[in-house]
Amino acid sequence: MTPVGFVLIGAGSRGADAYAPYAQHHPDEARIVAVAEPDPVRRAKIADLHDIPADRCFGSYDELFAQGQLAQAALICTQDAMHVEPTLAALALGYHVLLEKPMATTPIDCTRLVMAAEAANRMLVIGHVLRYTDFFFLLHELLSAGKIGDIITVAHRENVAHWHMAHSFVRGNWRSKAESTPMILAKCCHDLDIMVWNLGQNITHVGSFGSLSNYQSGRAPAGAPARCLDGCPVESTCAWSAKRIYLDLEPFPHLRDTVAKGEPLPSVWPFNVLSTDTNYAARLAAVQNGPYGRCVYHCDNDVVDHQVVTMEFANGVTASLTMHGMGFEEDRTMRYDGTLGTLTGVFNAQGGRIEIHPHRGTPEVYEVDGRAGHGGGDTGIMKNFVAAIRDGGTPRSTAHESLESHLLAFASEDARISRDVIDMAQYRAKLRATVEGSKQ
Ligand SMILES: NC(=O)c1ccc[n+]([C@@H]2O[C@H](COP(=O)([O-])OP(=O)(O)OC[C@H]3O[C@@H](n4cnc5c(N)ncnc54)[C@H](O)[C@@H]3O)[C@@H](O)[C@H]2O)c1
Known part of the structure; x- marks a missing residue:
């Protein structure tokens, strides 16, 4: 059986870790043939995993779409505010599209996308994985x-x-x-x-x-600084301490066991959002310097x-x-x-x-x-989408x-x-x- 070809737009948490693995695990059903991703580390990682040739790796979706239609379907997994433009481009080129939810950030744009899919006579499936x-x-x-x-x-x-x-x-x-x-x-x-x-x-x-x-700031404990690791007086008892969540892994007992056995922390959500590398040093740096180390009462x-x-x-x-x-x-x-x-x-x-x-x-x-x-919804939606394309x-x-x-x-x-x-x-x-x- 010839696998359904996909282009992947956005190889972030969802694109790389939720949908693309379907092609790895079911090579007879799906294959990622091209990727658009500005982050060079993410782009190289997905290219390596899926054996995507260098001339099919692009820094942005507009470069990829400039090549014309490279496959039957597009997986569009960019951030919320970047859904409309690539989806309209993909539909116009003849791709069937699996677009992450939310479809768009305004009701008018959501309506436009559905009307565009109807006009192009292409499938538009939204990531309603449940x-x-x-x-x-x-x-x-x-x-x-x-x-x-x-x-x-x-x-x-x-x-x-x-x-x-x-x-x-x-x-x-x-x-x-x-x-x-x-x-x-x-x-x-x-x-x-x-x-x-x-x-x-x-x-x-x-x-x-x-x-x-x-x-919000009105609820901040007395003396709580802007970041958890900047000497917060309640850090050790705070349920939202970034140390507790991202370094001690308290809400994730199964991952704590993995690390306790000396095995690496896998690149899974929510850690793959903090940094590409999920080892302790990378997580500590992210908590010290990045947005995920901020006090929950002092965020924007x-x-x-x-x-x-x-x-x-x-x-x-x-x-x-x-x-x-x-x-x-x-x-x-x-x-x-x-x-x-x-x-x-x-x-x-x-x-x-x-x-x-x-x-x-x-x-x-x-x-x-x-x-x-x-x-099971991430796998289920891919399976159903591939079958719908293949079997009409x-x-x-x-x-x-x-x-x-x-x-x-x-x-x-x-x-x-x-x-x-x-x-x-x-x-x-x-x-x-x-x-x-x-x-x-
Ligand atoms: N279905 C679900 O249950 C579910 C769950 C979580 C997130 N989401 C949605 O999935 C989408 C992606 O979320 P995420 O957590 O994977 O985000 P992410 O930030 O990890 O990934 C987005 C990727 O798009 C890339 N990108 C940016 N500009 C680009 C461009 N011009 N061309 C190609 N790629 C570009 C970014 O570099 C990044 O790697 C969001 O809309 C989010 O709301 C859905």
């Missing part, structure tokens, strides 16, 4: 099979671990709304996507509340650390989504109540557990293993469906700020008219 996990697939199947009857109400929580909140949304790449996106989009477009998928209905109205409560973050979204679906179902960055561990929990019973679910780094409690009858319990990246099928999530969750996230942010309830039909129609108008 849909491709065994856990959420089973959850969807159980609900679709009517195990709890007609769904009446849903409560879904995204409990972001306190150290993850600090890493990504206080010290890291998604801390600033202007530089990336609102947190409800960055973190919860997956969750909104899952809810819309399970309900099979559009949402009619959205309301939202939330704010930045903890990770402005995204919320807790938000609640309430929704009404077209069939009258009500739902709430709670997201917060104060979790003792990372998980998603959910409860669906229906005419015939209740479904509860817990999804975390190990996999998950789903329980069905019928109003009458015996409960059912399902345990799902999911230790691979994003519960429809991917499990279409750009149209992904657009809905993105628009919901933007609308939630608008609702949070305005304190208004957003009418989604009006919201969608206004956007489409704006995009149509801008094309005339």
Whole structure:
């Protein structure tokens, strides 16, 4: 079987470590034939791993796209604000595109991308990896099979671990709304996507509340300096100490064991974000000098650390989504109540557990293993995308469906700020008219 050829745009954490490994592990299905990555170390590493010739390695996506179409598909894994231009270029050249979420940083650009994919008759799949996990697939199947009857109400929580909140949304790449996106989009477009998928209905109205409560200077302990290692008086007891997270590896017992055995710390998230090298000296330098060593109360973050979204679906179902960055561990929990019973679910780094409690009858319990990246979703989305290209099928999530969750996230942010309830039909129609108008 001829493998599907890919060009990789952005060989960072997601491009190099989440999606490209699929080609290494399934060489008969996928092959990375070219890369665009400005960082020479990252570029050389991916070229080496995938045997990409020097004349197929580029410093930027515009150089790569200037060569014309080099493969069937493009993996676009640049940062949030750099999604639109390479995606439009790739679609125009005839590539099918797997684009990382969020599609774009404005609702208008998200809408433009979907319309461009339609016009080019190319597949545009967004990195909604949760849909491709065994856990959420089973959850969807159980609900679709009517195990709890007609769904009446849903409560879904995204409990972001306190150290993850600090890493990504206080010290890291998604801390600033202007530089990336609102947190409800960055973190919860997956969750909104899952809810819309399970309900099979559009949402009619959205309301939202939330704010930045903890990770701001007003909460700083007395005498806390700008960086954890600059003599902070509470460093040894602070849950967010950069030493504790990145040097002592406290939230990662399995990695602590690896290092204790004298083995190197693998290049895995979140350490691959600190520096290319993940040894102790490199991590110490990053904590001493880089953004990840900053006190969580003295950063330049402005995204919320807790938000609640309430929704009404077209069939009258009500739902709430709670997201917060104060979790003792990372998980998603959910409860669906229906005419015939209740479904509860817990999804975390190990996999998950789903329980069905019928109003009458015996409960059912399902345990799902999911230790691979994003519960197996990183591999699952690649497998599905490759199969859709090769066999001409429809991917499990279409750009149209992904657009809905993105628009919901933007609308939630608008609702949070305005304190208004957003009418989604009006919201969608206004956007489409704006995009149509801008094309005339
Ligand atoms: N699906 C998910 O669950 C999930 C999880 C985490 C991140 N993401 C998203 O994935 C995207 C990438 O995140 P990341 O953590 O891998 O970021 P990253 O910063 O590690 O990687 C981005 C890469 O793009 C490269 N780049 C910059 N300019 C470029 C150019 N002109 N041409 C080609 N490459 C260029 C950078 O050098 C970097 O290596 C983001 O949009 C992020 O929000 C998705």
